[in-house]
Amino acid sequence: AQTVTQSQPEMSVQEAETVTLSCTYDTSESDYYLFWYKQPPSRQMILVIRQEAYKQQNATENRFSVNFQKAAKSFSLKISDSQLGDAAMYFCAYRSGSNTGKLIFGQGTTLQVKP
Amino acid sequence: DTAVSQTPKYLVTQMGNDKSIKCEQNLGHDTMYWYKQDSKKFLKIMFSYNNKELIINETVPNRFSPKSPDKAHLNLHINSLELGDSAVYFCASSQSGDWETQYFGPGTRLLVL
Numbered sequence: 256a257q258t259v260t261q262s263q264p265e266m267s268v269q270e271a272e273t274v275t276l277s278c279t280y281d282t283s284e285s286d287y288y289l290f291w292y293k294q295p296p297s298r299q300m301i302l303v304i305r306q307e308a309y310k311q312q313n314a315t316e317n318r319f320s321v322n323f324q325k326a327a328k329s330f331s332l333k334i335s336d337s338q339l340g341d342a343a344m345y346f347c348a349y350r351s352g353s354n355t356g357k358l359i360f361g362q363g364t365t366l367q368v369k370p
Numbered sequence: 371d372t373a374v375s376q377t378p379k380y381l382v383t384q385m386g387n388d389k390s391i392k393c394e395q396n397l398g399h400d401t402m403y404w405y406k407q408d409s410k411k412f413l414k415i416m417f418s419y420n421n422k423e424l425i426i427n428e429t430v431p432n433r434f435s436p437k438s439p440d441k442a443h444l445n446l447h448i449n450s451l452e453l454g455d456s457a458v459y460f461c462a463s464s465q466s467g468d469w470e471t472q473y474f475g476p477g478t479r480l481l482v483l
Contacts, residue, residue, distance in 0.1 A: 300462075356426065357428075358405075360414070
């Protein structure tokens with residue numbers, strides 16, 4: 256069975272600085288997708304970024320980028336120029352390439368942004 | 371222009387009651403999901419429907435019964451509510467295909483007293 260692990264329950268970053276959130280996963284599949292979701296205090300789950308396993312190039316969305324290391328089964332999220340609005344809980348998620356569709360989530364990392 | 375909506379947003383009820391949560395999506399997606407987020411913020415899939423057909427049914431008590439009247443709606447009915455059912459329930463939807471990126475509703479916070 257696939258598992259996703261986020262080993263950092265809490266992280267903090269100074270406004271305008273860069274922070275990296277860690278995520279590792281375990282799978283025997285070769286075809287899968289990885290996602291980072293953000294959950295602010297409003298509780299809404301917001302997609303931040305996504306990565307296809309077969310793509311070697313790391314995904315980037317504005318200030319958000321990932322470091323995808325397939326052999327190491329690592330999928331970290333880097334937030335550059337952190338803003339106060341980035342404060343939230345961040346979830347790493349795995350989806351199999353088969354058609355089951357379910358997301359398997361990590362435990363989440365709470366990010367605090369200090370002004 | 372809410373993409374995935376849920377009603378109600380908050381639900382407070384007594385143990386033993388029966389309650390329903392409704393979900394609607396206007397994204398034209400063919401797959402819908404229910405996730406449960408517990409008090410420790412852990413998110414886990416409960417059910418998934420594709421074109422009104424149940425395709426994922428995780429180990430959920432049979433007091434929970436999903437119903438999908440059409441592709442745009444997925445409701446969750448819970449019988450004989452227990453204290454441990456208190457959680458936030460998220461509905462999500464996606465379109466079959468390569469990404470199948472899931473878009474989430476705002477969540478329904480259920481508190482069982």
